[in-house]
Amino acid sequence: MEKIKYFCSNCGKEHEEWPALAYNSPDSFDSLSDEEKEEIAELSNDFCVITYSDQTDRFIRCTLTQEVNDHCEDLEYGLWVSLSEKSFQDYSDNYNNKNHEVTYFGWLCNDIPNYTFDESIPTSIHTRKGNARPEIVPHNDFQHPFVFDYYNGITKAEAERRINDMLRSIEQ
Numbered sequence: 207m208e209k210i211k212y213f214c215s216n217c218g219k220e221h222e223e224w225p226a227l228a229y230n231s232p233d234s235f236d237s238l239s240d241e242e243k244e245e246i247a248e249l250s251n252d253f254c255v256i257t258y259s260d261q262t263d264r265f266i267r268c269t270l271t272q273e274v275n276d277h278c279e280d281l282e283y284g285l286w287v288s289l290s291e292k293s294f295q296d297y298s299d300n301y302n303n304k305n306h307e308v309t310y311f312g313w314l315c316n317d318i319p320n321y322t323f324d325e326s327i328p329t330s331i332h333t334r335k336g337n338a339r340p341e342i343v344p345h346n347d348f349q350h351p352f353v354f355d356y357y358n359g360i361t362k363a364e365a366e367r368r369i370n371d372m373l374r375s376i377e378q
């Protein structure tokens with residue numbers, strides 16, 4: 207991966223740009239067999255639908271910004287959330303609508319390494335003007351280390367560790 211440098215408007219110094227930690231699919235898609243992916247799942251850049259015999263799960267790709275306390279750049283995630291049928295339909299219907307600003311309820315659907323997710327994290331999904339991907343905001347009353355870190359920030363060293371872990375897993 208090529209390292210991109212730019213002049214930071216916050217501190218005026220030249221930085222290496224951090225890559226976004228992006229997931230190409232929700233974890234429940236990744237855990238399907240190749241045959242199941244073919245037969246019951248549909249995946250595109252922004253949408254995923256999995257049709258089980260007893261239920262249908264609907265996911266969209268969003269972004270999440272993890273604040274970094276001792277650095278002028280934050281860590282960006284590309285993550286999937288599951289939406290209700292109604293919210294998913296509304297999001298699809300307005301996919302090309304540049305003035306669609308709404309908030310949905312969604313469950314976080316990617317496990318971030320080094321956290322344990324016994325249950326999904328409840329979040330608010332804010333669609334944005336223009337066609338940027340919606341922003342995930344975890345519910346602040348939910349007790350979980352990931353939610354704690356989201357609201358309290360992480361260190362630059364921790365952010366770099368996460369980036370290096372991601373780059374290593376891509377190279378493998």
Ligand SMILES: [Zn+2]
Pocket residue numbers: 214215216217218219221278279
């Ligand atoms: Zn800077």
